[in-house]
Amino acid sequence: MLSLxxxxxxxxxxxxxxxxxxxxxxxLIGIFLTGAITRLALGGGASVPLLIAPMGASAVLLFAVPSSPLAQPWSILGxxxxxxxxxxxxxAWIPSPFLAAAVGVxxxxxLMLALRCVHPPSGAVALTAVLGGPSVTAVGYGFVLWPVAxxxxxxxxxALAYNNLTGRRYPLVAATGRPPQAAPEESRRVGFSHDDVVAVLRDYDQVIDVDPTExxxxxxxxxxxALDRRSGGLTCADIMTRNVMAVSPGTxxxxxxELLRSGRIKVLPVTNxxxxxxxxxxxxxxxxxxEWDHKGPRLGLGRRVRQALNAGRAPDGVVEEIMSTPVHAVTAQTRVAALVPLMSQSGLHHIPVLDANGQLAGVVSQADLIAALIEGRNEEAAPAAGRAAQAS
Known part of the structure; x- marks a missing residue:
């Protein structure tokens, strides 16, 4: 019975x-203020209802599921x-109220599907326009303005004020357009892209109550x-390389x-x-x-000019003039799983790790990350293999 x-x-x-x-x-606030403001605008003796029942259903969408495509401003207004x-x-054109109601809904x-403004309570609005009684019929197209609009x-x-004040982004801006996309090779590294999601939804070919971006x-x-679970909640502090060599901007x-060569490393953090x-x-x-020649390293003409314009002085051939900025850094408590999208989308192979004071504590490399994830998968697979052996 319970399963049924x-x-x-x-x-x-x-x-x-x-x-x-x-x-x-x-x-509560939305419906109360809607009724109160409508009463002030129309007066207590208005010939049409101050509030129509479909607004209750609209309130469910606007306040309970404000991220739904069905609850966006164009959805409710349109x-x-x-x-x-x-x-x-x-x-006005169909004498039979039941046939008129069916045709209206x-x-x-x-039209809502065609105009991309699907809002389920609007079906009740159409029904109210047909079966609302003499007061609604008498005002004709005035019903569209008072009280619907x-x-x-x-x-x-x-809803706009309340949702944003209580920490819910509304309207869902991303619903009206695509987010900035990573380069094709980066999208492949992440696993799937926005276009993949849209393609699946197109194949599904049904209206679902969620924005593709969400x-x-x-x-x-x-x-x-899932990566965090498989890695056992490891943090950067657990896998980072400590005692990292660093250089100053003036090096x-x-x-x-020579430091890179002697240490057989691929990155040097630059610290103040x-x-x-x-x-x-x-x-x-x-x-x-x-540019390298028999005299050693030197900056190319273009970079020398840019450096002189930015720094207001002639270049000195130091690290500050060629280092990569801004720096993508994480804290020692950052979960290892959070590094996967960061490294995939930015193309970084090494990320500096900062301590609680914002100072350099270590560096995490892609090799460190992969090793941690593989070890986590192996540890997860071991109990499963044991259970399978016992079952057999």
Whole structure:
């Protein structure tokens, strides 16, 4: 019996009591202010309802699921206005109220899909325009303005203020356009791209109550969570290389090269007199930014000019003039799993690690990261293999 009941319970993600309270209070404020402001605008003796029932359903979307595509500003405004126009028109041209209601709701759905303003409560708006009674029928197309447009605008204004004040981004700006994309090779390193998500949704060919960008973000977070679980919650402090050699901004380029050679390392953090990382020097910097001849390293003409313009002095052939900035750094407590997207999207092979005082504590390399993840997978696989052996 219990399993049968579970089939009818939707698989909604876990929501904290604080979020439940936030949504309920938002709906309370939204509906109350919508009714109060409409009463002030129309007066107590208005011939049409001050509030229409579909606003209750709109409040559920705007305050409980503000990230839903169905709850965005264009959804509520466009959906309600289109539905009310269709409903009033159907009521005026079709004598049978039941047929007019069916046509109104049907046409409203079709137009909302075409105009990308799907808002489920708008179906009830169309129905109200047809079956709302003599007071609604008497005002005709005035019903679109009073109370539909007024109710929608007031409720939307409250949702805009309340959601943002309580820590919920609204409207979902990313829903109207694609986020900046990484280079194709970077997208392949991450595992999937925004285009992959859109392609799957296109194949699915159904309206789902989630923005593609939000879905992409959730999937990437799930990947990071899985990596964190497999790595056993390791932090950068657990895998970083300590006692790292560093140089000052004023170190001559040739001296830095000798350090790289002698230490057989590929990166040198550049620190100031407070041990704060101000840049990194890599083999790529030495190859791409420096011209080498029999006299040693020297800057090319173009870089010399840029350096003189930026620093206001002639270049001295020191590390500061070729180091990579700004620096992508993490703290010692950063989870190892969080390094995967950072290294994938930035193309970095080494990342400085800072201590609680913001000073250099070590460096994490891609090799360190891969070793930690592989070890985590092996440890995860061992108990599973043991269980399988026992089962056999």
């Amino acid at each position: 009941v579970k089939r009818f319970v939707p698989a909604i993600g876990p929501v904290s009591p604080a979020e439940q309270l936030r949504a309920a209070v938002g709906a 959906g309600n206005l289109v539905a009310s126009l269709v409903g009033v028109t159907a009521a 049907s046409a409203a759905i079709g 007024v109710n929608s605008l007031v409720l939307l204004a409250v 879905l992409e973000d959730l999937l990437q977070r799930a990947q990071i969570h 001559p380029i040739l001296d830095a090269l 007199d407070k041990a704060q990382v101000v840049g990194v020097l890599t083999q790529t910097d030495l190859l791409d930014k420096v």
